[in-house]
Amino acid sequence: KKLGIALVGLGSYSTYQLAPALLETAHCYLAGIVTGTPEKEQVWANKYNIPKKNIYNYQNFDDIAKNDAIDIVYVVLPNSMHADFSIRAAKAGKHVICEKPMAMNVEECDAIIAACEKYGVKLGIGYRLHSEPYTKEIKRLVKNKRFGAVNYISADAAYRSMSNPEQWRLDKKLSGGGALMNMGVYAIQSVIYGTGENPTSVSAQQYSTRPEYFKDTDETITAQFEFESGAIGTIMTSHNIRANRLFASCQNGWFELDPASTYIPLAGRTSKGILDFPQESQQKLQMDDFAKHILFNSPNMAPGEMGKRDMVIVEAIYESISKGGQKIKLNFTPNYGFG
Numbered sequence: 267k268k269l270g271i272a273l274v275g276l277g278s279y280s281t282y283q284l285a286p287a288l289l290e291t292a293h294c295y296l297a298g299i300v301t302g303t304p305e306k307e308q309v310w311a312n313k314y315n316i317p318k319k320n321i322y323n324y325q326n327f328d329d330i331a332k333n334d335a336i337d338i339v340y341v342v343l344p345n346s347m348h349a350d351f352s353i354r355a356a357k358a359g360k361h362v363i364c365e366k367p368m369a370m371n372v373e374e375c376d377a378i379i380a381a382c383e384k385y386g387v388k389l390g391i392g393y394r395l396h397s398e399p400y401t402k403e404i405k406r407l408v409k410n411k412r413f414g415a416v417n418y419i420s421a422d423a424a425y426r427s428m429s430n431p432e433q434w435r436l437d438k439k440l441s442g443g444g445a446l447m448n449m450g451v452y453a454i455q456s457v458i459y460g461t462g463e464n465p466t467s468v469s470a471q472q473y474s475t476r477p478e479y480f481k482d483t484d485e486t487i488t489a490q491f492e493f494e495s496g497a498i499g500t501i502m503t504s505h506n507i508r509a510n511r512l513f514a515s516c517q518n519g520w521f522e523l524d525p526a527s528t529y530i531p532l533a534g535r536t537s538k539g540i541l542d543f544p545q546e547s548q549q550k551l552q553m554d555d556f557a558k559h560i561l562f563n564s565p566n567m568a569p570g571e572m573g574k575r576d577m578v579i580v581e582a583i584y585e586s587i588s589k590g591g592q593k594i595k596l597n598f599t600p601n602y603g604f605g
């Protein structure tokens with residue numbers, strides 16, 4: 267059986283990545299849509315052969331509870347709407363994929379996790395990289411200590427936003443924050459899977475060079491992490507600088523992904539040579555992994571606890587910045603948030 271997915275929010279990620287990927291998936295398919303824009307209904311219905319009964323808007327969305335064709339609701343809305351729609355989906359008895367960043371804050375993450383537990387549905391975060399081969403290889407190398415202990419790790423996840431000051435990503439009410447909420451979570455993820463550990467502390471700094479464009483949200487942030495093993499990490503995230511990379515220096519070598527968190531193609535090297543893996547749609551792999559988790563009880567590659575952990579770190583970074591870079595202690599149980 268192929269599970270039916272309903273995409274909620276038909277913006278650029280749904281349009282250009284998720285819907286095309288759902289034409290290639292083996293264990294799920296695009297069964298329904300939820301949109302606030304009536305003009306999109308017919309266009310999507312025609313393009314993806316979606317029956318009228320599987321088309322909802324934000325108001326009648328809760329009726330999806332009665333629709334057996336929909337197994338999974340995938341929330342692809344601005345961050346401020348993630349918690350509301352994830353919780354409503356859980357209440358409707360649907361499994362939930364919630365895009366990154368999971369929510370506006372830790373409290374909302376807790377509410378989503380609690381709702382999915384209460385209504386007995388699975389929850390996955392849209393962290394597509396955990397299903398793609400370059401990231402998986404780094405995780406494997408780290409787990410096996412292929413190059414010995416990781417001593418230093420650095421990750422950048424950043425792009426330059428040029429032309430649209432009106433976009434929701436620059437509006438704190440809708441985004442919860444700027445670069446850190448958008449790309450920063452990838453850099454946080456990189457230093458965690460690239461060491462195989464959760465950090466024990468973080469200190470952070472914020473920089474602003476275009477305050478007239480970034481009126482409401484962070485432009486560039488750097489942060490430094492300590493890990494139990496003695497490894498140290500550093501990240502940079504920005505809406506005003508181009509960079510996308512992961513580099514780790516280990517006891518007996520090094521590894522690197524560059525780019526590390528963009529869509530395909532990704533690329534990587536280690537001190538032993540080039541990494542070369544198939545460049546398949548990451549979104550296809552991610553949604554199939556989640557469907558397999560439901561169908562065959564295979565591992566959940568990006569559970570809700572992982573999204574919450576990253577939000578704990580995001581909040582600690584903002585706290586450190588507000589306290590002039592003060593070191594903030596983090597207190598995760600050893601495997602908290604790992605898939």
Ligand code: NAD
Nearest residue numbers: 275276277278279280342343344345365366367392394434
């Ligand atoms: P987008 O702006 O292209 O689309 C947003 C959608 O939400 C649109 O369909 C819009 O109509 C709808 N919407 C409803 N209420 C809105 C409001 N008040 N303001 C603005 N839009 C509103 O955004 P996107 O790039 O598709 O991002 C959507 C979500 O997906 C975000 O949480 C983002 O972080 C996430 N995302 C994840 C990845 C990834 O690689 N995992 C990539 C892109 C986006």
